Structures are given as C-alpha cells and as structure tokens.
Amino acid sequence: MVPEDKRTDNVFFSCGACHTGRVYVKDRIRHLIGAPNTEIESSGYVGLLYGTAKKLIKVDSPDPGKIQVDFDQVSRIAAFLKNRIETDPAWFYGGKTPEERLASAEYAKVQVTRVLGNLEEAVKFLIGLAKTTELMYLAQASNLMHTDKEGQKAPSAFGPTPGRMDAFGTATGLVAVHARRDSYLARLPDDHPFFAGLENLPREERLKKAGERLFNTANEWISHLPGISDIKSLWYSRDHGLANWDANQAAEARVLASGVSSGGDPSKVNVRIHEAMNPFINDLPPSPYPFSVDLDLAAKGKPLFEQQCASACHYSQNKKVYNIGTDMNRAMQITPTARLGLLELIRETCELYVERGGSDWCRPKRGSRAADDEAYFVTPRGEASGYKPDVLHGIWAQAPYLHNGSVPTLWHLLRPAERPVKFIRGNIKYDEEKIGFVWDKAPALDEYSPGDAVHFAEHDTTVHGNSNVGHAYGSEWTDEQAWAVIEYMKTL
Ligand code: HEC
Numbered sequence: 001m002v003p004e005d006k007r008t009d010n011v012f013f014s015c016g017a018c019h020t021g022r023v024y025v026k027d028r029i030r031h032l033i034g035a036p037n038t039e040i041e042s043s044g045y046v047g048l049l050y051g052t053a054k055k056l057i058k059v060d061s062p063d064p065g066k067i068q069v070d071f072d073q074v075s076r077i078a079a080f081l082k083n084r085i086e087t088d089p090a091w092f093y094g095g096k097t098p099e100e101r102l103a104s105a106e107y108a109k110v111q112v113t114r115v116l117g118n119l120e121e122a123v124k125f126l127i128g129l130a131k132t133t134e135l136m137y138l139a140q141a142s143n144l145m146h147t148d149k150e151g152q153k154a155p156s157a158f159g160p161t162p163g164r165m166d167a168f169g170t171a172t173g174l175v176a177v178h179a180r181r182d183s184y185l186a187r188l189p190d191d192h193p194f195f196a197g198l199e200n201l202p203r204e205e206r207l208k209k210a211g212e213r214l215f216n217t218a219n220e221w222i223s224h225l226p227g228i229s230d231i232k233s234l235w236y237s238r239d240h241g242l243a244n245w246d247a248n249q250a251a252e253a254r255v256l257a258s259g260v261s262s263g264g265d266p267s268k269v270n271v272r273i274h275e276a277m278n279p280f281i282n283d284l285p286p287s288p289y290p291f292s293v294d295l296d297l298a299a300k301g302k303p304l305f306e307q308q309c310a311s312a313c314h315y316s317q318n319k320k321v322y323n324i325g326t327d328m329n330r331a332m333q334i335t336p337t338a339r340l341g342l343l344e345l346i347r348e349t350c351e352l353y354v355e356r357g358g359s360d361w362c363r364p365k366r367g368s369r370a371a372d373d374e375a376y377f378v379t380p381r382g383e384a385s386g387y388k389p390d391v392l393h394g395i396w397a398q399a400p401y402l403h404n405g406s407v408p409t410l411w412h413l414l415r416p417a418e419r420p421v422k423f424i425r426g427n428i429k430y431d432e433e434k435i436g437f438v439w440d441k442a443p444a445l446d447e448y449s450p451g452d453a454v455h456f457a458e459h460d461t462t463v464h465g466n467s468n469v470g471h472a473y474g475s476e477w478t479d480e481q482a483w484a485v486i487e488y489m490k491t492l
Contacts, residue, residue, distance in 0.1 A: 008114050008122075013042060013262060015255075015277070018231045021397050023437075024429045025290045029448060032287040035397040036231035038163035038437060039426045039455045046133055047158025053130030056123055067127060074123055078116060085112040096451070132264070136173030152464040155226050160457035162426035164405055166228045168244075168333045171261035173222065175341030179214040182207050184266075187348055189369070193340060214341070221337035226465040227330035230405040233398050238282035239391040241317040245403040246331045247388040248339075248379040253346060255281070256362050257376065260349050261342075271353035275361045286394025289490040291432045298491055301484030308473065309485075313389035321386035325470030326402055331385040334377075343376035392492050399436030400425060406461050406468035409436030410489055414474035414482045419461075421468075426456030435486055 021035030056077075058068040084091055085108065092108035095101035115122050137157045155161070178184045185207045188194060194214060198206045229245055241247075243254035255277040256269075263269045313322065321331070334342075350362035364375035379385070387403050401407040405425065411434035412419045423439040428448065431438050442456050461468040474482060 006114055006118065008111055013040075013045075015258065015262075018042065018262075019234050022428045023290065023397065024448060029428070029452075030287070030290060032394075032397050034234040034281065034284045035287065035394060036163060036233055038231075038399075039428065039453070040231075041159050041162055041455050042165050043137075043157065043161055044159035046137065049126070050130050050133040050137075050158070053126040053133075056127060057130070067131075069123060069127070074119065078119055081112055081116060085109060094451070132177050135177045136170045136264075152462065153460075155228055155463050155465060160455070161228055162455045162457050164228050164230055164425075166226060167261065168248075168330070168338075169223065169227055171342060172334065172338040174261065174264055174345060175338055176215055176218040176222070177264070178266075178345060179218075179341070180211040182211065184344065184348060185211055187351065188344060214337075221335050223333040223335055223338070225329040225332055227333040228465050229330045229403045230398075230400070233286075233390070233394060234281040235284055235286040235393040236282070236391065237278075237284065239316040239393070240388075241319040242378060242388060245387050246334070246379055246385060247319065247321050248334055249377060250364070250375040252278070252364050253376045254278070256350060257342075257346050260346050266345055266349040266352055269349045269353075271349060271358055271362055275359070286492070287397060289396045291430065291490075293490050294487055297484050297487040299488075301481070301486070301488030304477070304481060305485050305488050309392075314392050316391055318389055321381070321384070321388050323386040325472070326387065327404055327406070327465055327467040327469070328385065329465040330403055331387055332380075334380045336380055339377045339380055343373055346376045347372070392489065395492050396435060396490055400439065400459065401436070402468070402471060404466055406459065406466055408439030408459075409434035410486045411435060411482070413471065414477065414486070416469075416472045416475050419468045421462065422458050422460050424456055425459045426454075435490065 016033070018037050018040055019034060021032035021037055022029050022039065023032060024030075056070055056073055058070045089105035089108045089112075090101040092112065093104035095104045157166075182204075185194065190199070194210045195206055198209050198213075201209060232245065237251070237254075240251060243249040243251060243257070249257050255274045256271065259269050259271075259274050260266060323331070350360075353362060354360045364372040366372050366375055395410070399405075399409060400423075401410065401413045407413050407419050408423045408425075409431055420439070424442050425437075425439070427438040427441065427443045429438040429443065430436075443454050445454055448454060460466060474485065477485070
C-alpha cells in the first residue's frame with residue numbers, strides 16, 4: 001500500500017462515465033443517469049495514455065527486445081511540470097470561479113510535488129500500461145482486424161468514436177494480457193481445455209506451457225472482426241434477461257463482468273461496490289422525454305407498436321438472439337477460447353474477493369462449475385449468433401440506433417432507404433422531429449457552455465463493422481403510421 005501522504009490521483013472510468021448520457025434542453029444540459037454516454041472517447045483516452053508512454057521509450061534501443069526509458073524525454077516532462085506548478089498551478093485542475101481555481105491550485109501543488117518526488121514509479125506505471133494497451137488494442141486492432149469484405153476500411157483502434165468502443169475486442173485482449181500469469185492459470189481445474197495435451201507435464205511446467213501457448217496463439221483465437229458498438233442503456237435492467245448486445249452473460253454476472261473488463265485486473269477490482277449495482281440498475285427508471293409529445297398521435301401509434309414490436313421481440317426477459325440482417329461483427333466477436341479466458345477472469349475476481357473475507361454475492365451458485373460458467377459467459381453461439389432485443393425503456397435517449405449506432409434517428413430506423421451513409425455522432429442537441437441527437441450538423445466548439453467538452457465525429461457506414469443495414473421492420477408502414485409509432489416511442 002502506498003502511504004497516504006504519497007498517494008497520487010489515478011483516474012479511470014467509473015461505470016457512470018459510460019452509462020450517463022447528456023442532452024441539451026432549453027439552453028441547459030441534462031444528465032441522464034443510466035443512458036448511454038453518446039460522447040465519451042474512451043478509446044481515444046486510452047490512445048492518449050498509450051501515446052504518452054510510447055514517448056518515454058527509446059526508439060533506437062540497441063536491444064529491441066528490451067524496453068529502454070528515454071531519460072531525456074522524462075526530464076523534459078519533469079521540467080515542464082515543475083515550471084507549470086510554479087508559475088500557474090491552477091492550469092492542472094482548472095475551476096470555474098476564482099475560489100475554485102485557488103483551491104484546485106493548492107491541490108495540484110500537492111499532487112504534482114508527489115509525482116515529481118517519485119517520477120520513476122510514475123514512468124514505470126505508464127510504460128506497463130503501454131505494454132498492456134499494445135496487447136489489448138493493437139494486437140487485435142491494427143494487426144489482426146483486416147477487412148474480409150472487399151473495399152471496407154478497418155476502423156482506427158483509438159477513435160475518434162464518441163459513445164462507441166470495441167468493448168469485447170479489448171476484453172478479449174485481456175485474456176492475452178493475463179495468459180502468462182501463473183496465478184491465473186493455477187486456479188483452473190486439471191481437465192481445463194487450456195491444459196489439453198499438457199496433462200502429463202509436472203504442474204509448474206504445465207502452467208508455463210499452457211500460458212505460452214495461449215499467448216502465442218492469440219492471433220488464432222482473437223476475433224479478427226472489428227466489433228465497435230454503442231454503450232448500452234441500463235434503464236430498468238430487470239427486463240433484461242441476459243446482458244450485452246449479443247446476450248453473452250447472465251444477469252447475475254453482468255455488473256462484476258463489466259467491472260472486470262473495464263478495470264482489467266482481477267486483483268484490483270473493487271468487488272464490494274458492485275454488489276449494490278444489480279438492484280440499482282434493475283429499478284433505475286428511464287429519464288422521461290424532455291420535449292413535447294402529441295398524446296393523441298401517440299395513442300394512435302400504441303397498438304401498432306404493441307402488436308408488431310413489443311409482443312414480437314421487445315418484451316421483458318426475452319432471452320433469444322436474432323440475426324435480423326444487421327452488421328454481424330459484434331455478434332461474432334467472442335470465440336470459444338476468448339469465452340473461456342474471460343469467464344475465468346471474472347471467476348478469479350470473485351474468488352479473490354471471497355478469499356480475502358468478502359461475501360460470496362458474486363458467485364452465481366448454480367450448483368456446479370459448468371453451470372456457473374454459463375452465468376459468467378453464455379456465448380459463443382457460432383452460426384446461431386445475433387443480437388438481443390431489449391424492452392425500449394427511454395429509447396429516445398439511445399440514439400443513434402442499432403447495436404453499432406449506425407442509424408441516427410427513429411425516423412431513419414423505420415425508413416431504411418433514407419438512412420444516411422455518413423452522419424455526425426456526439427452532438428447532444430436533439431432532433432425533435434425525427435427523434436435522435438442532431439446528426440446532420442456538428443456542434444460548434446463553444447456551443448454548450450464555456451469550457452465544456454465537445455466530442456463529435458463522423459460515423460461512416462462504409463467502415464468495417466459500421467454498416468447500417470438490417471432491422472427493416474416498419475418500412476412497410478405508411479408515413480402516417482410511422483410518425484404515430486415514433487410519437488408513441490417518445491413515451492417509453
Ligand atoms: C468505457 C465505457 C464503459 C464503462 C466504464 C462501463 N461500461 Fe458497461 N457497457 C459499456 C458498453 C460499450 C456496453 C455494451 C457492450 C457490448 O455488448 O458490446 C456495456 C454494457 C453493460 C451492461 C449490459 C447491459 C444489458 O442489459 O445488456 C451492463 C449491466 C453494464 N454495462 C454495467 C456496467 C457497470 C456496472 C460498470 C462499472 C463497473 C460499467 N458498465 C462500466 C461501456 C462501459
């Protein structure tokens with residue numbers, strides 16, 4: 001443990017960073033707890049950290065297998081920090097009022113002095129992070145993600161992709177990160193598939209060989225498909241029988257699994273704080289539509305929606321997955337080996353917590369290891385893969401639509417022929433006519449409020465994994481019927 005007077009702030013994403021949306025209503029920004037964050041650049045953030053760490057590594061090292069720190073670069077950064085903290089300490093944390101700036105300047109002095117006092121640790125930490133990032137992102141993103149459809153560009157690993165990420169691509173990369181850690185494999189039963197063919201080796205050698213094999217074959221078992229998808233809504237999660245776009249987890253495992261894949265290290269996940277999250281999201285109500293609704297028109301749309309949408313697919317606890325012609329990359333992303341590796345990371349996280357005296361809420365308790373495996377990870381389904389249709393609580397705030405956020409508004413969803421090839425994502429102003437965030441115009445940099453972050457990017461449906469085809473339901477309705485159903489969907 002780092003003594004309290006030496007601790008520095010380390011920031012990373014909390015659940016709410018990705019699972020809180022924003023919308024601009026009458027000159028004010030409203031936060032939508034449980035809605036997808038349509039702006040967050042999580043891959044971009046990781047890319048920045050990665051780029052910073054790369055700058056600290058010598059490029060022309062005589063031994064390419066060995067990392068050599070570029071001390072000139074480190075001293076340049078140290079000199080920069082020293083100069084800033086002496087001349088303008090409020091630069092680090094900002095502040096809207098003079099009082100806030102003063103307080104944040106004092107705070108920055110403490111933090112930056114600690115970092116400068118232990119620069120070696122900070123550099124080591126960053127370089128370690130770069131190595132992990134390389135395995136998680138680059139192995140599968142630039143090297144492996146190729147196009148299997150002629151002419152489609154591969155997406156960039158580090159964005160810009162506001163509100164979207166390759167969540168399970170990077171989670172799968174985590175398995176490669178942990179493959180050579182003996183304590184990870186040591187927990188597996190002797191007959192685990194990771195040990196196949198190595199049964200006769202002495203235990204230590206078996207663990208080592210199995211780890212090396214898993215690591216060295218990552219190229220074969222990591223999906224080569226870029227599966228960048230939107231963040232999911234958590235509103236009234238009690239209606240979601242299974243979790244994630246491809247329904248790859250049971251509801252009982254979903255919050256811990258999210259914590260493990262966002263944090264990345266089983267020994268560092270704060271398991272305790274996840275316990276309360278399942279009941280919290282089960283009962284989390286959607287934010288009501290903040291603009292006007294024509295209730296008479298909505299009443300006309302209701303029966304059509306109920307007959308053709310809600311009772312057909314979007315009903316509570318529908319655990320089936322469907323291939324409805326939408327882009328299949330995300331649904332095909334979890335391979336059998338990735339599944340086994342991920343579920344063991346989640347299991348290890350829970351077991352470590354229980355071994356340290358925590359309650360066993362995180363164990364599925366289905367009566368056998370195999371049954372618990374199902375709770376932790378349900379997919380892959382191979383040819384039978386698809387996407388789960390959730391109940392559409394607060395669907396107005398979940399634009400753009402489909403798992404890959406490729407259709408900007410509800411109108412475009414019901415009118416496939418009009419879906420744009422390219423549009424803007426990340427604007428939090430709202431298109432009250434077509435229902436979705438403004439998609440045909442980028443926000444100006446100072447459009448929301450002074451100093452506010454504005455993240456937007458073009459969504460190009462010709463990029464691999466970004467396609468906007470499929471889910472053509474409603475295209476047979478008349479425009480009048482479509483508008484009525486859209487009006488009704490505002491009220492969900
Ligand atoms: C960096 C962004 C990010 C963070 C941080 C994050 N999530 Fe998510 N979450 C996602 C994305 C993206 C998905 C959809 C993944 C997919 O299926 O491809 C998702 C899906 C989920 C789901 C599945 C919802 C359903 O019913 O299908 C749950 C539950 C969830 N997250 C809870 C959490 C919790 C709890 C935390 C904090 C421990 C968390 N998330 C942190 C991005 C994030």
